[in-house]
Amino acid sequence: MEQNFAQFITSPIVSFTLLLLVILTLPPIFEKLRLPGLVGLLFAGVILGSDGLGLLDPKSETIKLLSDIGKIYLMFVAGLEIDLADFRKTKNRSLGFGFATFIIPLTCGTLIGLLFGMNLNASVLIGSLLASHTLLAYPIVNRLGIVNNQAVTVTIGATIFTDISALLVLAICISINAGEFTPLSLVIQLVTLGIYSAIVLFGFDWAGKEYFRRTGNQESNQFLFILLAVFLAAVGAQIIDVENIVGAFLAGLAVNDVVGKSQVKEKVEFVGSTLFIPCFFVGMGLLLDISGFIKTLSSELPLTLAIVGGLILSKFLAAFVVKLLYHYSWDETITMWSLSLPQVAATLAAALVGLNAGVISQSVFNTVIVLMLVTSILGPILTDKFARKLTVANNNLANQDFVLNLDLDNSNPVVDSGFLSPDVAAQLSPQTNQFLASQTSQAEQTLNLNDTSPSPLFRVVVPVANPQTERYLIEMGALIARHESGIVIPVSIAKAQVNMDDPDLTKAIQHSRQLLKNALTVTEDFKIPGKPVIRIDDDIVQGITRTAREHNASLIIMGWSQTNRLRSRLLGPNLSRLFGNVIDSVFWCSHCPVAVMRLxxxxxxxxxxxxxxxxxxxxxxxxxxxxxxxxxxxxxxxxxxxxxxxxxxxxxxxxxxxxxxxxxxxxxxxxxxxxxxxxxxxxxxxxxxxxxxxxxxxxxxxxxxxxxxxxxxxxxxxxxxxxxxxxxxxxxxxxx
Structure with missing residues (x-):
């Protein structure tokens, strides 16, 4: 009986089921306690590991596989999440802050290691662990609407430099520890790594764009292509004797432009954040030796305090240096410091690699866990406190690009400062007024590309399908179009059939004609032009969005009904009537604003x-x-x-x-x-x-x-x- 129970517990299916249960339940509980959800995953690993209930074995093939995939996925998403467009805007300052927030903690960590009697290789690796950072507080600055603040953008861009540099140092330290280091081998390693990086960054980028162009809307195949790229890069890194997390991070940067903000990117991140990355953190918890952890906090307390304090101080010094160079305010400086404090993704992944390779000891690894806990809590708290001051101090028109395409018809760029009342204009800085003037010509050039007609007309496209909601929607469209001296374009989509004389298609067209006849009655009541459109299309969403694009629509007005299917798992049961196949896809595919209404x-x-x-x-x-x-x-x-x-x-x-x-x-x-x-x-x-x-x-x-x-x-x-x-x-x- 006991033998059968032991086999049952060690079964891969049972292990996977336990992981799913933990991932589903613990992070929300810890977040309610105002602790990061990943702390809950580490806690679960400790409880379920050998020092706890003994239900999960960190040495089992199942746990090792899922943890390794999660580690690779974590670094891939870290590269994928970096906004290259923001980095390009401020690349010089980003590189400046990136160098400062890398070299100062690297030096500090190295000195701490040497001070506590570690060899030079281990000391440098500790320094590299402090040199990287994770943008754990990014959702806070995004929520506050200050992502476009230059200090925030510079910090985000600096992540590229710090993470790549830290991973390079890790690769060299591992090579030295394996006894394969000579000056010649270092040169060969760097040259090989440079060639490999070029192949990944440029080759994967080109291949991805070509594949996406040829496959069109085949999202499943594109998703598989991205996964293949990640693990090909990881395998390639291992072939040249570099840690696979280096390849995963480079793959994330390589396909960054390819996926953009598409649905494929959301799917890739969804799979990682939902399954594989949490498995990595649970695996980290399984590796924690509780008795050793307690011993580290007691006997190795000076080392722990030195590493944690050294990280906090060195990151602050880096932000202070940048303040002196670029004349940032104290609120901006502290925001940059707090954003660069959390040590999670690259730090934990690299620490695990260093531990497995024998470069750092278990006590140092335990200290890194403490460092992660402290900084992942302290960083977001400081960001929330000081970044909100930037919302008031720096959220002017120039910072937020208020002035582009204000009119819904995208035809009259209201960027002339003469449009402002004298009181408002007086509040704008000279830099903002200069920004407005520069954007006028840019907006006009863009508009000339988008609409070549001599007198652009405001067009409201209103898809009609449900007679119960049709009248209110057309009335709303008519009111807006009349105010803007425009027209209403009611559109009805008839589902295409293989044969154009199919009775079902004929019936659908007759139904569409009746809907459009009702719509024209409303537009006539409001004394505005109506231009009804019947479109035969295989896909309702494409029919709506293509019609809107073909007529250069300024606005799409849609309604929802109780028959729409629930699409998003994030929506509650009462919202099942709000979003469905058509509505959320039109939101995603449209070229112009969309107003979804429940009237x-x-x-x-x-x-x-x-x-x-x-x-x-x-x-x-x-x-x-x-x-x-x-x-x-x-x-x-x-x-x-x-x-x-x-x-x-x-x-x-x-x-x-x-x-x-x-x-x-x-x-x-x-x-x-x-x-x-x-x-x-x-x-x-x-x-x-x-x-x-x-x-x-x-x-x-x-x-x-x-x-x-x-x-x-x-x-x-x-x-x-x-x-x-x-x-x-x-x-x-x-x-x-």
Missing amino acids: LTQPTNIQQILVPVKNITSETLRVIRFAQIFAEANQSAITLFHVSDRKTSKEELKSFKTQLKSMVEYLQPNIEVMIKTTRNNDVAKAIIERAQSYDLIILRSVRRRTVAGLAVSDVSESVMNNLNCSLVLFGEPYSS
Whole structure:
């Protein structure tokens, strides 16, 4: 019986099932305790390992395989997540900060190792562990809307330099430890690595672009191509005696431009973050020797304090040097420091490699775990505290590119500073006014490419399929088109058949004609032109988006019904009627803004409009512009509503409100626009309570995909679940 139970426990299927259970349950619990979810995975590894329940064996083939794949995937995603476009904008400063935040911690870590009696090779490896960093707090700066702040962009770009350099040092240290190091072997190793890197970075980039071009929309094959590229790069690294994580990171950089912000990238990241990377962290926990860990914290406490303190101090010195060189403010400097503090991805992966190769001891490895825990908590806390000050201090028009394509018709670039009222213009810095002037010519050039007609016309495309929602949607489109002196293009998609005389196709066309006839009745009531379109297409989404592109649509208006299937696993059960196959795909594929609507009353009856404003960005400005067009067409009133957490000071809240007021003046509305602010840690609850006295709420959507479909934020989900008024979800192309 005991033998059967032992076989049962060691079964690969049982091990995999336990891993899935841990990955599903523990990270959310630790996040509720305000600890990183990965801490929960490490904790699970300790509990399930040999020092705990003994249910998982770190030496089993199953655990080793999944952990190795997770380690490779972790470094691949680290390379994939780096925004090369942002790096190119500030590459000189990024390289400057990257060098400082690499060489200073490297030197500090090396000195600490030598001070504690370690050999030079182990000391240098410790220094390389401190030299890299993980952008663990990136979601915070993204949420605050300050990603475009130069100090943040420079820090993100510096990650490329620090991670590559740290991995190179790791490769050399491993080679030295294996006894294969000579000056000649070092030169050969570097030359080989240079050739290999060029093959991966340029060869994979070219091959990826060619493959994606030839395969079109075959996302499954493209996904497999990316996976093959990752593991080919990892195998190639092993062939030249370099750690496979170096190849994985280079592969991430290589296919960065290939996948862009596509659905394939979302699928690749989804698989990694959901399965393989968590397996790596559980595997790390299995390797922790609890008795040794406790011993390290007691007998090796000076080493632990030296490494943790040395990392914190050296990263601060690097940020301070850059402050002196580039004249950043203290808030920017501390934000750069806090962003470069967390030591997770490259550090843990490299530490595990060093431990397995015998370069560093178990005590040093345990110290690295402590370092990860401290910095992964301290870094985000500091970022949240100081980065929010950048939202007020640096979120001007120039930083956020407010001024491009404000008009929904993309035809009249309102970037002339003469468009501003004198009071608002006076608030703009000379750099901002110069930025506005420079962007005018760029916008005009872009517009000339997008629309060659002599007098661009505002066109609202309204797909019609459901007679129950058709009238309200056409009315909404008609109101907006009338305000902009444009036209409404009702479009009905008839599903194509193999034979064009198929009875089903004939029936579908007759149904489409009736829908379009009803639509034209509405446009005639509003005294605006209507241009009905019947399109025969194999794919409804492509039919809608291609029609919109062919007619150079300025806006797509869609509705949803209770028949739409739930696509995103992130949406609650009450949202099953909000998003479906067609809606989330149109969001993704469209070339112009999309407004998805749930209208509970006639648009002409809507008088009070609520627009939640998270932060001041160009995307926020265009949402307000959309609300303004509808409100002016319907003589409604708009309330802009900002919810900040309770830590926000009155001065910060007042400053935000002033900037928001300036942005409203920038749009020169002809209707009443009120601004309301409040402090509440539950953003969704505050919005829902405020929305009770309004007829319509307009939320901003972003074009962010998961492998299951369109994903919305937790706040948007909660708000949409509990609203009892009409709703518009407004999204734009190229948003993320």
